[in-house]
Amino acid sequence: MYTARLRYRVPSCRFRFTAQLLKHRLCFHKRSSDSSAKCNAFANTASNDSVFGVVYEISTAEKPALDRAEGLGLGYHDECLRVQSSDRQDVQVQTYIADRDAIDDRLKPYSWYKDLVMKGAQEHGLPLAYIRGYIEPVLAVTDPDRKRDQSRRMEMKF
16 A cells, blocks of 8 residues: 555555445454464455555556566455445455455464564555554564565665
């Protein structure tokens, strides 16, 4: 959701609008190859939960690069879902959703990852109640790989 990080991966990215995905909950429970948790919009049709996020447009030619960076086929699959834009229009978008067998609620995100999620939410002015209720309370842990931690934090500065 943080523009600088996405642009680092796919230079063609262009912000379109913020959106709300109904009947889903933001969870940090997708098992990553680095042994930490990553975000997932977890479907829960019996709830009033929703996930706020950002919709970008990218070049079709860069989609394979984004798929690799996001881990498509390695615990994530892509889905077309309907979201509500900030002006209440229903829009179909494509997003990455965690595979059920890649979910582990015991995992914690690394602090650099949580910081990226927070920066993206703040950058795009997501609702303060959402940030305080779904992102701030998430317990993050220190990445044991200091080089990776430094590298990911450098991506926040682009």
